Amino acid sequence: MAVSATLHCLTGCAIGEVLGMVIGTALGFHDAATIALAIALAFVFGYALTMHGVMRTGLDFRAALKIALAADTVSILVMEIADNAFMLAIPGAMAAGLADARFWLSLAAALAVAFVLTVPINRWLISRGKGHAVVHAHHGH
Incomplete structure (x- = not known):
């Protein structure tokens, strides 16, 4: 279940992260602005994917948002810290153009x-009934 939860989180994070990095790089943003945009979009897309799934079960927007915040915040935060730190650690990665x-x-x-x-973090959260365990209760898994 932790791998599945992390893959779900990775999907939203990757959409936002890639989109933010592409936009920031294409527009010539400074590294900090590019990373901020990528992180913001990762949270938006991560939460949106979770909310979409739980809203299909009949929950309203507000209830779905509460579940997404509870389920995804720690996972997205860890994922964003890790992937952006890694990008900054690779010489020239942030300066490389989109064709590079x-x-x-x-x-x-x-x-x-x-x-x-992030997998071990999600495993720990799920084992305590938190994180994506909250989402799975609403999906009927």
């Missing part, structure tokens, strides 16, 4: 590292 393989390979590696580091 270094940009894309660094971003893919950063997301993979974030996944590996």
Whole structure:
């Protein structure tokens, strides 16, 4: 269940992270602005994916938002710290352009590292009835 929860989180984070990095890089934003945009979009897309799923079960927007906040905040936070720290640690990754393989390979590696580091966090949360355990209660899993 922890791997599934982390893959779910990675999906939202990756959409937001990639979109933020692409927009920031394409527009020539400073590293800090690019990372801030990527993090904001990762949270938006991560929460939106969870909310979409639980709203299909009949919950209203407010209830779905509460579940998404409870289920995803720690996971997204850990994932974003890990993948952005990794991107910053790779020489030239943030300065690479969109046509540069270094940009894309660094971003893919950063997301993979974030996944590996986040699985144990999600496992710990789920074992205590928190994190995605809350979502699964509403999906009927």
